Amino acid sequence: GWCSPCRDFTPVLCDFYTELLEESEPPAPFEVVFISSDHSAEEMLGYMRTMHGDWLALPFHDPYKHDLKKKYNITAIPKLVIVKQTGEVITDKGRKQIRDKGLSCFRNWLEGADIFQNFSS
Template identity: 40%
Template structure:
């Protein structure tokens, strides 16, 4: 995967994180969501539980989730992002968010796509249902 499409830094809960820190990962999940979206607000805690449980295993050490906000307000983005244990494309990086949305054909949210971090190949665009129905089968390949 061409990590340069993510810019140089992502937001973490305790500050900026270099995109270079993702280079050894096997999987990256892109989570398209928004504060104003009720289905998103319901799915985010489910995804967070999955993420935290996965990160406690060897499989989880090779995966990261990146939140791509669909919010139009920086304060709403920030408040919502505080509920998430993963990384985010900075709110100010609208061009990156738009590029990712187009690349992954996002037409509705919440949308969770898992990609091979080395090749950029999409593993599943059905991440939302996979997380809720088949969490033990990660990475669903």
């Protein structure tokens, strides 16, 4: 909860996620995986309880988070990297795109992931 930009963006991401998964028929092929930069597991859990949508999270002490941060060049937070199921990056500007374009950016991500034909709004 110490990151002001995170507290600002998380509700926007929650709304985006809710619209895609809970208000779309069929639910959109989209999932959020939270990787914490909190200072402790307790801080992470508190933030998740108060701010997060119903999405996945890497456990606080999972060493894989360092590999992911390096792989996706996470140097500042919050950062939203959109990846294919293969892990290939579609965009590392997910946060900006959601802020600028709202739900319309999702169609671009689908086209980038070559799964556009499976989802129509």
